[in-house]
Amino acid sequence: MDFSSLLKTAPIAPDVLAQSLWMIIALPLLGAFICGVFGKMLGRANVNLIACSTVAGSFVLSVLAFWATSHTENGVPVSVMNTFGGSPARYALWNDLGTWFSAGDFRVNFGLLVDHLSGTLLLVITGVGFLIHLYSTSYMEHDEGYWRYFAYLNLFVAMMLTLVMGDNLVLLFVGWEGVGMASYLLIGFWYSDAAKAWAGRKAFITNRIGDFAFLIGTFLIVLLVGAFTKQAQDTDLQPVGSTMARYATGLDQRGPVTFQGLETFARAMPEASGAVKLDTPISSGPLEGRTYGGVLTVAMLLFLLGAAGKSAQLPLYVWLPDAMAGPTPVSALIHAATMVTAGVYLFSRMSFLLVLSPTAMATVAIVGAATSLLAAMIAFAQDDIKKVLAYSTVSQLGIMFMGVGMGIFWAAVFHLVTHAFFKACLFLGAGSVMHGNGDETDIKKLGGLRKEMFWTWLTFFIATLAITGIFPLSGFFSKDAIFHGVHHNHLHGLEWVSKVLYPVGVGIAMCTAFYMTRLYLLTFEGKRSPEARVAHAHESSWYMTLPLFILAVLSIGSAVYAFAWLPNSPQALMENFLSPVFQAANRIASTAGTVELDTARPTGGDYIFAWVWVAIAGAVAAYLYMKFFPAWGDKPAPAAVRAVRRVVHNKFYVDELYEFLIIRPVKFMSFVLFRVVDSLLIDTVAVRGTAWVTARVGSALRYLQTGDAQAYAAVMALALLGGVLYAILKVF
């Protein structure tokens, strides 16, 4: 049996494994429950064991599920019936656990889907997640809140798995909110420190803004699908291989927000023969008169705002650098490797809808590029090792958004994976540096760690090379694939976007080289700073260095996916692997003519061009660094340089701008509402006023109660007399 047929023979049959997909989520959830409720009783060792083993169990199941998605029997790959009609989805496992809730014709099922896209992410989440759990057992060995920490971390993993495995937008949103909550809990993990608690709140509130947009986008999609079923005819769906009756049955069974249904909808949209096209006005419902394409663009832009919140893009990126207040392994897992890539995952998952709207695609790409450039420039002048890495994460996420926006989805996912490896490695390396140096985070007060922390240095060095994009590490290929796609794909009607973004992208790669070289040099090279907290750093235990080592190996090794190994396909391995997921998007793009996707491979010339840019940037970075910084050269920096540096160091005053433009007015309005509406109207008039009136009336009336039974009887007698008189008058 050769290697490739081994990959295509899963040890557990797909239809058997599909029944157990829920366990991938349930295991870490159970771990979170046990650690959170009984953790203090169980003690540190048991909590470590439970937290790590649940994630490890999830990892094993994920590997089996991933394997099963490529299973073939008699040369036919595993496929899932498409309830909406049309061709079955190939290379996917799917398990519907029944209706979660339904109202009218709206229905949400608890359906789990594992295809090549979510399978890849499952491996990253549980694999990197397990390494980080292992690392955390050592990192948190002196912390009293270990049980709380592991409960939150397990909860995060469970929620992230829900996010990628959900087969509809609502279940995805559950995971989306869940990871936001876990992130909030972990950023504010040391809640007794006010600044850290505030950082948690900032992250949560910034994310809420995005989540709100996400919800509105979902509602628009639901309305859009509803309008489509009313207006469309069989001719719309025939090219997709379905009929209105089958599509409607699918909606009845699975609901309007399932990705399978949305894909069928998206594929029916651009076909020329049907009654409904992108520029058809909607005939009825709340969106009457608007065109399908227009509403779709708005929905996609709302999803972009949602993704900007979660994935830290402009204008909502400000929470991520502050999120570094949490423990470092958290920064590695949540704020570098997994959660912040949720936006990229969202757009990859809905690639078939995104390609219908060149406007939305261009916006996604431009937002990504702008964020990436801004964050990279801010990273130039940060002195906190974690802050530099945080801005670097924002910048790399921006690159992924560029890839998604320009329709080169597989490269964005590929960069997501490689970035998860090397950025997790960098963050864990930073954690190891802090652990060995008395929690020192200022890179100016580190230095010379190369000899003292050998394994940390080696892995950090490899990860730095990978993120900088040095040939032949994985970062080079994933980044190059994105920039190649940006260069060669064209958005219909918006051709200038690709022309502008390619040089910007190359500039971003150069910036990456600059700040990573600076970070690396200051931390590991040169002499040990005289201001260092401890005289001699100590290397961390193998619990911490083993994950570092594995991640470093993965940052090198994942480059194999960038080569075209397959004998009968010119595509890169990753592109070929993800093509079952993205082929719908490609087909729609070519039918609708919205995006021109170029499948040409990068040539040697392209590689050399990118390589030279990176090399020059690295050299310039090192040179400028030597020249201007007092700690390394003897000359003081010129005033202009210092002024620029101050602006950059203060993050271009974006936080201050937001404070002035948004937070102050909101605070002022809240103050007015508090003083006028709450204090005056509600508290004083409504609440205390009612009580006051009741008390006054009561104290006036109490003089009527004399205690004289005969007086009461007299009143009764008078009333009786009155009643009798009334009755007599009535009669006559």
Add this chain to the structure above:
Amino acid sequence: MYPIPWLALFLAAALFCLGMFGVLVRRNALVVFMCVELMLNAANLTFLAFARMRGDNIGHVSAFFVIAVAAAEAAVGLAIVIAVFRSRGSVNIEDIKTMKH
């Protein structure tokens, strides 16, 4: 149907007014009590008068009920009067005006 027994009704009204007057103006709790009995009996008389007018015995049944209740009321009421006398040494209503503001 028999004619309206005007005489009995007027006698009952007079007894009721007499009893109510006593309840309202007398100060001795025992006398007040007796006046209540007077009012009850006025009511009984009315029942009987109307029973005669209608020619059936529902009014008689009601009168027996009233007598039974009045007996119970007399037992409880006298017990209260005795208890008040024991604790305060007086059955004057003026002296037991304590349930007030």
